[in-house]
Amino acid sequence: MQADELSPPIDLSLYPDGTSISAEGALVIGGIPVSELAASFGTPAYLIDEGALRARARDYLTAFRSRHADCEVLFASKSFPAASIVRVLAEEGCGVDVAAWQELAIAELAGADPRRMVLHGNAKSDADITAGIASGVGHIVVDNLDDVERIARLANTPVPVLLRVSPQIDAATHETMMTGHDASKFGIPSGQIADVIARIRREPMLNLRGLHAHIGSGIADLAQFQAAVDSLAKLERFPVYDFGGGLGERYVSTDQVPSVDEYADHVVTAVHRHLGTDVRIMVEPGRSMIARAGVTVYRVVTVKRGMRTHVAVDGGMGDNLEVSLYGAAFAPSIIDRTASSEICDVVGRHCESGDTLVKGIELASPQVGDLITVPVTGAYCYTMANNYNGALRPPVVLVTDGIAREVIRRESLADLVQRDVLAQ
Numbered sequence: 001m002q003a004d005e006l007s008p009p010i011d012l013s014l015y016p017d018g019t020s021i022s023a024e025g026a027l028v029i030g031g032i033p034v035s036e037l038a039a040s041f042g043t044p045a046y047l048i049d050e051g052a053l054r055a056r057a058r059d060y061l062t063a064f065r066s067r068h069a070d071c072e073v074l075f076a077s078k079s080f081p082a083a084s085i086v087r088v089l090a091e092e093g094c095g096v097d098v099a100a101w102q103e104l105a106i107a108e109l110a111g112a113d114p115r116r117m118v119l120h121g122n123a124k125s126d127a128d129i130t131a132g133i134a135s136g137v138g139h140i141v142v143d144n145l146d147d148v149e150r151i152a153r154l155a156n157t158p159v160p161v162l163l164r165v166s167p168q169i170d171a172a173t174h175e176t177m178m179t180g181h182d183a184s185k186f187g188i189p190s191g192q193i194a195d196v197i198a199r200i201r202r203e204p205m206l207n208l209r210g211l212h213a214h215i216g217s218g219i220a221d222l223a224q225f226q227a228a229v230d231s232l233a234k235l236e237r238f239p240v241y242d243f244g245g246g247l248g249e250r251y252v253s254t255d256q257v258p259s260v261d262e263y264a265d266h267v268v269t270a271v272h273r274h275l276g277t278d279v280r281i282m283v284e285p286g287r288s289m290i291a292r293a294g295v296t297v298y299r300v301v302t303v304k305r306g307m308r309t310h311v312a313v314d315g316g317m318g319d320n321l322e323v324s325l326y327g328a329a330f331a332p333s334i335i336d337r338t339a340s341s342e343i344c345d346v347v348g349r350h351c352e353s354g355d356t357l358v359k360g361i362e363l364a365s366p367q368v369g370d371l372i373t374v375p376v377t378g379a380y381c382y383t384m385a386n387n388y389n390g391a392l393r394p395p396v397v398l399v400t401d402g403i404a405r406e407v408i409r410r411e412s413l414a415d416l417v418q419r420d421v422l423a424q
């Protein structure tokens, strides 16, 4: 059966490349029917197509390196802070952006080279700075004057740093994902940059190598990335420029986002025009690196037909906070079964009315026990998984070429209560 014979059809362009519908009508990811993965690993489960992830990393690296030899693509590990994922991307040649000593420890566990990491954070503790210095991270990104004081106090040899500045851009994205404007909690507001640069230069333990700007997440307008380059070029020249992450991803069929190639072209062209060709370019993609490699599979627990049809699954905001936090849109499908379609709200099992995965979507008339897949859940869903209502966080399963590997096991009740002192 072809995808377009399903009712309603599954948009395979939202799934990892290579996802298919078998002759029997089964959804197949990484060469394995999703129903088999659900039977083996339970639901909900995060499925990551390793082949698709590797291909995306190669796309990123080729897009930038072919245009500018001196560049670094760093995976923003906050988007999927698991050692097995970081390892895959490091193997492909990516560096790593870490934003806390814990993310640094995960990246080291993955075997990533600290010299190819940047350490971020708008509230770095002594522990964060100490870990960054001890591991020898490539750069620590100074976000505030307290970072300057801490590095000066904790370092014994000069530490290469970048300065995160506000490029004064109100990125066209959800308010919670805007980070590049002067009122942002991230970086140095434009009016203070010169003073902070002077302050850093008075500290012998800080070696200021360049500037950093991250304008936000989920951005589809390439002109905004160019504006960020333009904005940094108004400041004095440095050898290193890190433009953060932020490229958007398609979550639903109607979304349009630029390709990685177009993104690289715009950034590199703007750098060459405004900053010249002899600088190092760094970018830190998270969402656009991993989102589409990931699919969450759920099982339908309840179908309630009333004023609306509520299809409740065995997960929700415990494993996907993107909807309640950012209002993200997703495109779930009932898989492996055709039926006349019905308009439904797919809701989670948590005690919040806001615990909705999507409202008003056409599904093949749902039944208890059906499997539902939600594509494009590779970024920030695992990151923000939580234990609301005692939810046990889902496993992460890497699939590729017909082989499935559970790289994060499902949380157990023992995990859930192990920090509860009464229970010990």
Ligand SMILES: Cc1ncc(COP(=O)(O)O)c(C=O)c1O
Pocket (backbone or CB within 6 Å): 076, 079, 097, 120, 214, 216, 217, 218, 244, 245, 246, 247, 284, 285, 286, 287, 288, 379
């Ligand atoms: C400093 C920095 N770099 C990179 C990223 C990754 O952004 P995205 O996942 O949108 O690519 C973020 C996300 O918040 C960030 O704060």
